[in-house]
Ligand SMILES: Nc1ncnc2c1ncn2[C@@H]1O[C@H](COP(=O)(O)OP(=O)(O)OP(=O)(O)O)[C@@H](O)[C@H]1O
């Protein structure tokens with residue numbers, strides 16, 4: 015039975031490859047679309063994901079790490095003394111307008127970290143370091159934004175909100191959801207460049223004592239700061255991503271195109287299986303005349319479809335992994351996740367099962383009597 | 389229990405297409421003894437294939453009784469029919485109906501697969517059957533590389549796979565030239581006799597009439613009353 019199913023499948027290379035190609039197509043599409051979506055979403059929580067804080071404390075109604083609201087720094091005193099807290103630092107995520115050499119204006123984010131730890135500062139330095147950002151008026155800029163900032167070089171000056179800032183470091187790969195350039199610096203410089211009111215900041219970054227229960231600590235902080243929002247990094251990352259997802263409907267467009275891809279894949283597998291079954295109707299009729307029952311006939315089709323699904327999935331996974339290795343685009347990062355690979359492989363298995371339904375129903379209708387009359 | 393392997397009485401069958409009803413078999417009764425080789429002959433359209441399909445549990449009669457190997461099969465559901473076919477019956481078709489992508493050996497093995505015989509055992513028995521039809525040396529060949537006569541002998545081995553009680557053949561020589569046809573019939577006849585299989589053959593081919601133990605003539609859906617005058621096949625003379 016197995017060899018009948020497989021050899022019949024192998025005897026028709028055209029249909030076999032069409033089916034496998036359908037599976038490869040569907041699987042690669044799911045993972046690339048899904049990976050681009052995850053990559054895009056991860057840009058919405060870029061600052062959170064690259065910061066080593068254990069808790070984020072922000073204004074009560076904050077719902078996005080980039081669009082922060084001011085909170086009074088004095089609140090920090092209420093939680094400093096908690097035994098599980100190692101240190102609390104102010105953090106600024108502010109906005110500014112840079113005036114470029116040619117007179118053009120460009121909106122920028124200004125991110126200021128406490129100089130003691132530089133927690134939440136830039137990463138991926140290709141020139142300079144967090145240390146160089148501690149110099150007066152020093153900021154970093156990213157390679158991605160070279161064009162937007164009119165190709166500045168390290169050492170040049172930039173005017174932000176009418177204040178002078180010096181570009182001392184360059185990074186690679188830091189770009190957020192709204193694609194405004196990030197300028198990383200210290201709290202003090204950030205306060206000046208973003209015109210932050212004295213005594214206020216955007217967030218408190220909390221570092222906990224090693225080994226303490228973060229959820230419990232979060233609860234303690236919430237109790238002490240009833241007017242603040244307290245998040246663990248995964249929570250805040252999710253909230254920041256949801257913010258854009260709900261406002262842009264980006265999930266729907268990615269989801270819809272992925273579904274279309276799945277449909278095309280399903281049709282390719284189904285069509286080749288069905289055509290294969292039609293070509294071999296006489297053989298299926300013979301099997302039935304010989305006494306094969308429906309479950310045995312069904313097994314033949316399932317073996318064929320799952321073989322195509324299995325080979326296609328294997329090829330697809332290899333392609334996805336290769337693409338993931340070769341892909342580099344900070345503006346459209348691709349995030350290949352094992353869970354997504356696994357999930358899409360399961361979807362492929364379901365597609366294989368669904369694709370066998372039509373040929374199965376067709377073959378079920380065959381009357382074995384045709385073998386004698388033919 | 390008596391010696392009749394197949395016992396049919398009062399079989400009626402009509403094909404219904406749309407509004408028209410074509411009666412094909414009327415009050416057909418017959419008995420085939422265990423180990424007997426019966427030929428069904430008659431003009432085209434007389435209902436031979438229809439009768440063979442009913443005896444083969446592929447079609448159900450509209451009415452009448454049919455007992456095969458002491459089992460009343462006329463009221464079987466299609467699932468019961470399928471099970472009965474794979475366990476008790478073997479078929480040989482005019483156009484062989486071998487599986488094109490498989491070797492001669494695999495074509496025989498698939499009949500064992502249907503009844504759940506394990507791979508090793510089915511391989512052993514299939515090779516033995518191919519040997520008995522004179523094709524042991526072609527076991528690994530793709531069936532498309534075999535001659536017509538060889539293909540029909542593979543089909544015969546496949547029909548015998550799983551040790552069925554009854555072999556049913558519809559025009560087994562019609563796709564073969566005279567020599568290959570005679571040869572295939574010889575193999576069928578001898579093999580079934582040595583294995584004590586009951587055989588029903590539908591044929592137009594008068595050259596093979598002498599191989600029948602008995603010949604029944606079907607005419608307009610009825611068994612013709614007069615005995616057929618051909619000389620019976622004598623094995624002792626062969
Ligand atoms: N599926 C069917 N639907 C309607 N009529 C059918 C069907 N099968 C056979 N018939 C009719 O039933 C009659 C008997 O057919 P059957 O095939 O049994 O004859 P036969 O004796 O085997 O003929 P031949 O020698 O040509 O093979 C014919 O008139 C045929 O047209």
Ligand SMILES: [Mg+2]
Nearest residue numbers: 436437438558
């Ligand atoms: Mg016929």
